[in-house]
Amino acid sequence: MTSAPLRARLATVVLLAGLALLPPVAAMIGDPYLVTLANRAVIYGLAAMALDLIMGYGRLVSFGHAAFFGLGAYTVGILSTHVMQGIPLAFGWNGSNEALIAWPLAMAVSAAYAAFVGVISLRTSGVYFIMITLAFAQMVYYLFVSLPAYGGQDGLSLWLRNTAAGVALDDRTGFYYLCLGVLVAVWALLTRMVNSRFGRVLQGCRENERRMRALGFRPMPYRLTAFVISGALTGLAGALVANHQEFVSPALMTWSQSGQFMVIVLLGGLASLVGPIYGAVALLVLEETLVSVTQHWQLVLGPVLVLAVLFFRGGLYGALSGRGGRQ
Amino acid sequence: MQLLLEQVLNGLQFGVTLLLMASGLTLVFGIMRLINLAHGSLFMVGAYVGATALAYTGSFLLGLAAGVAAAALTGMAMEALIIRRLYRRDHLDQVLATFGLILFFNELVRVVWGRQPLSMDTPAWLSGHVTVLPGVPYPSFRLAVIAVGVAVIALLYVLIMRTRVGMRIRAGASNREMIAALGVNIRLLYTLVFGFGACLAGLAGVMAAPFLAVQSGMGEDILILTFVVIVIGGIGSIRGAVAGALLVGVVDTLGRAYLPDLFALWLPPASAGTVGTALSSMAIYVLMAAVLAIRPQGLFGGAHD
Numbered sequence: 001m002t003s004a005p006l007r008a009r010l011a012t013v014v015l016l017a018g019l020a021l022l023p024p025v026a027a028m029i030g031d032p033y034l035v036t037l038a039n040r041a042v043i044y045g046l047a048a049m050a051l052d053l054i055m056g057y058g059r060l061v062s063f064g065h066a067a068f069f070g071l072g073a074y075t076v077g078i079l080s081t082h083v084m085q086g087i088p089l090a091f092g093w094n095g096s097n098e099a100l101i102a103w104p105l106a107m108a109v110s111a112a113y114a115a116f117v118g119v120i121s122l123r124t125s126g127v128y129f130i131m132i133t134l135a136f137a138q139m140v141y142y143l144f145v146s147l148p149a150y151g152g153q154d155g156l157s158l159w160l161r162n163t164a165a166g167v168a169l170d171d172r173t174g175f176y177y178l179c180l181g182v183l184v185a186v187w188a189l190l191t192r193m194v195n196s197r198f199g200r201v202l203q204g205c206r207e208n209e210r211r212m213r214a215l216g217f218r219p220m221p222y223r224l225t226a227f228v229i230s231g232a233l234t235g236l237a238g239a240l241v242a243n244h245q246e247f248v249s250p251a252l253m254t255w256s257q258s259g260q261f262m263v264i265v266l267l268g269g270l271a272s273l274v275g276p277i278y279g280a281v282a283l284l285v286l287e288e289t290l291v292s293v294t295q296h297w298q299l300v301l302g303p304v305l306v307l308a309v310l311f312f313r314g315g316l317y318g319a320l321s322g323r324g325g326r327q
Numbered sequence: 328m329q330l331l332l333e334q335v336l337n338g339l340q341f342g343v344t345l346l347l348m349a350s351g352l353t354l355v356f357g358i359m360r361l362i363n364l365a366h367g368s369l370f371m372v373g374a375y376v377g378a379t380a381l382a383y384t385g386s387f388l389l390g391l392a393a394g395v396a397a398a399a400l401t402g403m404a405m406e407a408l409i410i411r412r413l414y415r416r417d418h419l420d421q422v423l424a425t426f427g428l429i430l431f432f433n434e435l436v437r438v439v440w441g442r443q444p445l446s447m448d449t450p451a452w453l454s455g456h457v458t459v460l461p462g463v464p465y466p467s468f469r470l471a472v473i474a475v476g477v478a479v480i481a482l483l484y485v486l487i488m489r490t491r492v493g494m495r496i497r498a499g500a501s502n503r504e505m506i507a508a509l510g511v512n513i514r515l516l517y518t519l520v521f522g523f524g525a526c527l528a529g530l531a532g533v534m535a536a537p538f539l540a541v542q543s544g545m546g547e548d549i550l551i552l553t554f555v556v557i558v559i560g561g562i563g564s565i566r567g568a569v570a571g572a573l574l575v576g577v578v579d580t581l582g583r584a585y586l587p588d589l590f591a592l593w594l595p596p597a598s599a600g601t602v603g604t605a606l607s608s609m610a611i612y613v614l615m616a617a618v619l620a621i622r623p624q625g626l627f628g629g630a631h632d
Contacts, residue, residue: 143609302434
């Protein structure tokens, strides 16, 4: 955000520089696992940033973003499986392992499902919207659990990672920088978007829907567009996570996965776009720390979340920019 | 025909479990404007404590009482410590805080009872069969669940519509400040309403435990179905909860029983099984989408946010 105080902007520069410098540092201290961990934070940060677009700027509390995440991941997984097994997917096409084909397709599949969910759920608001997005995500979850052709409950292993324009993505560090680049590009794109006329209308409808209607704006097309963009970007994050884990399963689509994205947005700071990057890193550090202390780490994480909701409303980015409460 | 009747009864029995959950959740939402994800955790607490008390005492009724009491106490403690602070927050805060509570409770039962699922037996005096129609025997425990559910809902109706406490609850729902100004202890009233909802969740948990594996996370499966019930019925409406719960219970049960066979009529057996199973697990969500496409506010819903 252009209006962020210097302290917050400095912190963001430090955060991004830290993420960029992580692979050489990890190599130096001989802990390559750090890169794998940070890669997860980058991908989850991307999904949560996409969620922040609608949750922060549109106050559309989607509890079903795991569906878009999972659909993106499964698109990559299914295309790859068909290539490896040589079984035609449709119209004699055997699928593809090429990221330039698979990732846009993953975004398109997630966007299409987001359009379907959005058309129905955006007719409602508030608690209804929360419950309906959750229910539709659960529907996709059950669909994939009951598809034995694609592994059912057990999921699919990717035989190979995708190639990007023919270049293999097997190198851990290279893939990490690719994900980080995608994250920064999406951040730049969304920052422009929320400050554009489109973004202003979206925020206007969040603040006062009746007034926006009186000004001649119909909220629905704006909200639906934002919802579909958010779904597509979450699908992209899903395509990345499929390559990162080299494995996709219905676990990517569980309700708790959706909840985790919301938690990341909350911890990082709602309606800040960059906040979810803070949130993803913070949640990961918190989890890893707690896991090293006790196997019952969720016993601690749960109350920490409750306390964060009650007393830490602006999230990390809010605290940095001196914006204690919600906008 | 006889199988169909049995399946419809199974659907009703499942519907009654959903109804107990949905009426508590919708009562809390209708009155306090609170969405509580941890309602499923109360269901789980009821099931765990009920199963454990049954194992120790050998008495199903004692297990039932213990499960309901544990859920009610947990619910009221939860309300007094945390939920109370969330009434005036927006729904996002409520969702996130109660999501944190779910993580806590799911881990807590793993610490206390371990990772192995518990199982619970039906009591001996209810494990026989009743002939509901000539030639159609039906397990008496399932019939008892249906009967208890119907009785509880009748009680709920009388309590809300015919008693002084119910009158205050309804008044509190329409104007919180006014009823507080009239000298009603609204904080206590809210705690009681929340505790009552928790009782219903605990009751549902104990009565469903013999059909389910009692394990960590069991509350969320039923919670999401309960949301579907509430969305279909219309939020805040007990009548809607009744209609939605029975509809979802019957559609889900019949879908699982018949859809695979139905598809076998025109698809090859192998793919019919797959398509049928996939679609039957999606049936209630399709139903929800259809209802919403026609009536976004649900079957009996008013204008709530």
